[in-house]
Structures are given as structure tokens and as C-alpha cells.
Amino acid sequence: MEQPEIGPGAATRVRTVANWINLSTPLGLLVATAGRCRLRRGPRGLWLAEGYRLGFPIAGAFTVGSVVITPGRFADLAVRLPRLLAHEERHATQWCAWLGLPMLPVYLVAMAWSWLRTGDRAAANAFEVHAGLADGGYRPGSHRQGSRR
Template sequence: MKPAYRVRSVVNAVNLSTPLGLLLAVAATRRSGGGPRLRGAGDGLLVAGGYRPPVPIASAFTVGNVILVRGDASMLLSNPRLLQHEARHSTQYAWCLGVVMIPLYLACAGISMALCGDWASFNPFERLAGLEDGGYEGRPLRPILRRR
């Protein structure tokens, strides 16, 4: 593992974002025979498949070094662009002091929704993670805002 990914793993463990991701994986995924099935995705990332709650609406999302996936974890592992997108979010948790990223992300998503009707297009976290890699299409500003 590259030193930068090792640092990211340590920082996300210390800032409590990875432990929160693991807690979500245990609480919000179902698997016959017990708890979540965590799979390594390389670079210190873990993938937990079977995420059930309706929020967030994304097919995959990241908390610390844990990527939670609605379907089977292999869906993410077979999509290198989406995996890279989620890995960038993991790095953002290290930059944003861990769980502080969650309210920052939500605020940016709300502003993006107000600007263009989309959670991602004007959300700097999604833009920096790569909109297209995450499966998002960039949307323009709402017509009333374009005129100003």
C-alpha cells in the first residue's frame, strides 16, 4: 500500500470516520448468518454490500475508509471508475477532519440542489471526486440563476 493510503487509513481511523462507517455497515446491512460481509478493495478501503436504509439514495457511498453499497459488493469492485470516485471521498474524510465532512457534504448538496436541482453538480465534494466517475452528469444552473 502506498504511504499516502496508509496515512489516509490511519487518519480516518483516528478521526472516527472509519469506525462510524463500520458501525453503519453492521447496523444497516443484512446478511444471512450474521453481520456484514466486508471485502477489501485495496488501498486500505473496505466494501460492505447490502446497505438497506433509503437514505442516502446513492447506490454507493463512503464513510471514512468504508464504502457501503446497496447491492452486492462485487457491483462496486467490478466498476473501477466508481471505486476510484469513492476512494477520493475516503481521502476527503481525511482532509475534512472525519465526521465533520458529513454536515459539510450535506450543506454543499443542499446548495447544489438549490442552484441546479441536483445534489452533485455544484457540490465541491462530488466535483473533486469526479462527477462522471461517480455516475453523475453535470447540470447547468437553474434558468433564473443563469440570467444573473
């Protein structure tokens, strides 16, 4: 008997529920609240948090669970990076795949590895590569002069 495929709607629901259960979305909402963000529901099970005021992490946008957080406004980001939400949605799926909170230290190790190897926090970071470097506003293949790939 052939297994039915899970459609995009069902996959989104699974990710959304899993990120609540694994506590990554509640953590994302806590980070957004601490950063005094304006919160609203976004597409495909995401929460969008604008106006983040804490200085860390330094990023145009970052995702915790199913919460996408930016210090600016998503409308302004969409002009410069029209595929940014697709990139951040892939990070939401990564939070689900890593069962939530364990992703945080693993992501930090991947970022440190990328920095040591390339001088860039994203170029060799497996999470960023799989989320789509260009979609996230990163230059693919940016490596230190003389470093080995």
C-alpha cells in the same frame, strides 16, 4: 535539501490511519453493520460493504471514512461505473482532509447548496465535483433550466 515525495502507498497508509483516528472509519463500519452489509477488505485501504438495507442515503454507493457502502454488489456497479471505486476513494481522502466527522455537516451543506442552485444534489457539490462527477455516475453540468452557473 529536497523533500522526498510521498508515494501512493504511503499516502494510502496515512489516509487509512487518519480515518481510524478521526473516527470516520469506525462510524462507516457502524453504518455498514446497522445496514446489515457484508464487509470485506478492499483495495488501497478501503473497506467494501455490500447489501446495505437502510433506505437512507439514497445512492448507488456512498463513503463514510474509508468504508464504501452500497445496497447492491460492487461487481455489478463496476460493470456500469468502472471508475466508481476511484470516485469513492477520493471521498475517503476528503474524510481524512476534513478531519473526519466535521465532513458530514459540511457535505450536507454542499449538497443543499447544489440542490438549491442546480436542482441536483451533485452538480454543484464541491465534494462530488472534486471526486469526479462522471466517475461517480453523475452527469457533469446538469443544471436547472434557466439557472445561472
